[in-house]
Amino acid sequence: MKIKRFAALLLAGVLCTTAFTGCALNKNETVATLGDQEIKLGVANFMCRYQQARLEDAYKSYFGDEVWSKDLYGDGSTLEDTTKSQLMKSLQEMYTLQLHMDDYGVTISDDEKQSITDAATAFMDANSKDALEEMGATQDIVEEVLTLYTIKDKMYDAIVADVDTDISDDEANMRAYSMLKIPTDGTYDSSYQYTEYTDDQKAELTQKAQDVAAAIEQPSDLESVAEQYGFSVSTGTYDSDDSNLDSDVKTAMDGLKEGEISDLITTDKALYIVRIDSDHDEEATQKNREDILKDRKDTLYNDTLSKWEEDAEWKVKDKVVAKIKFTNSLTQQTESTETEEPSQGDTAGTEATTESGASETIDGTESAN
Template sequence: MKKRAVILLLAGVLAAGSLTGCGGLEDSDVVATVNDTDITADVANFLARYTQAQYETYYAGYMGDDMWSGESEEGKTYEDTVKDSILESLENMYLMEEHMDEYDISLSDEEKNSIKEAASQFDSENGLAEKEKVSGNTDTVERVLELLTIQKKVQDAVEAGADTEVSDEEAAQKSMQYVTFSFTTTDEEGNSVDLTDEEKEQLKATAESFAAGAAGAADFAAYATEQGQTSQDATFDAESATLPTQLVEAADALGEGETTGVVEGDNGYYVARVTSLLDREATDAKKQEIVSERQQELMDETIAGWREDADIEVHERVWDKIEFTTLTVTMKQDEADPYTDEVQTDDQVEDTE
């Protein structure tokens, strides 16, 4: 994300209305205390409502109107799970702010001005009643944007300490071409139908015939086409989970240019040829994946250490007043590029009552 992308994300877009809102919630109430710093209800409510709006806009269509009361795990509703995540994120933001000096991090004048511009835009484009429901006053929006900006800068600084050296051997990805002889077929009505045991035996004979011919073919893909089959390309290593385990094990045991026999998987028979023991593009992509995993692990370990040393107290009575089932919050926005350097939204909060 570019430097102003975070600001763009909260530049405007909430449509709040229906039901009762936050009964008895005062902006100055304290939701939680992180060491000596209070997380006030206005900050918690605004970030919670923005998160709620994202879920209700993009997921409610297939999760249903009762998405928040549905069970996400044993003993917890979907609302409980999402709220737990929001509160933990907020606590972490305050810890990042507390530790930002250790990484020589501060907000530049440009960042401060961008935050003020975005908060002012939100204020001018949304009605008073709607802003009150989501605690969307200018100071609160500025504070949330400030926390998000600090979060991103601290994360970047912490992750910069991760080891970025990855050898070809550690990341090596092989490549193969393979043909699938599926255990299912499609009937005249377009329904998927499982093959009978007798049909599977016939299919196996076809696969064995193909494997025998493919072993001597100079071009595996061309031979597959000649035989009325479709060859697919794939990259893999011994731990790949996107391909059938049996196919990966068989191909991983071969040298470059070698062809498997018939490999029986859970959903079909396979025949494959290893085309490279070191696919350069896939290996380089795997290196980046490994670096990203290291960066995330370092960030997680750092936050865990901060949390272990911190004194965090949650005021459940206040936090419980922010209920997703008592207020509908959705997003309305025009097309905008979230990766541009300029705030482009023309969004507004709209009362739907």
């Protein structure tokens, strides 16, 4: 498998910095070990600062300039520490995969190595000296990170190559429905503050739901009657293994034929009326088939990786990780110079897109977008 293309830059745009006075890190200091292998601080620092640059503008637009020092998840950790912890976990994953390349005959070809070098060079050339120094970016470090993501991409494909691709029509089938849902536990106001309903309010909502159910003479009346009472109807699809629907609601839906509508369904938190619009939604079924296959692949990959990680001792030097600081801001500007069409699901990041269409983005946390 050969690399098809690399993004010209690591970021959607070049980095912008002002004059910084931060202390230089010892890039060769050991930040973690995997067995006898030493993981260098320079690689960890670059990945963390890249992630800072990728997410910073979005996070700050929601949470303010001091976002990295805030405990956004209520777990006692700052966003900076959470991000660094996630990136260290990513490094454990990638260096573990690197150790097992021979198990699957995975190698990096000369063409791939050249693509890695070219992408790293483009990044170094596109950014200012100040920005590169703040990121701790060197040609060797950027190439190392790109190599790790290339290995991850190729190892994923190798591990999942023999996964069972046989998915029955019944397993993949998605039914389409329309649903009136009336929450009876509480509501959110315009400031996103949650308030529980009083017993009188719950009783009033229950009576209105009963009135709606009584007013529906034909299944096609659902939308118009709901609107008359100030409610809206949503649509969706589900399969036989759907775990997102309330179990009582799903049981009722499973008992309906195409075009049929349910009676009023009462659960602990809401009241429902549902209608089956189609026994087979072709587009949703095809998407579900793809999702099932992806879940099988991810399960096999994660199970394999977990076993390897259990067998290899990974130690993080917390005091060294603490030297990585998000104090100075890194922002993104201008559009990417990439000339090819972006791949499906493309985000601001380094991509190594393979002939099979898989892509990897340097990422450790979810985007705020």
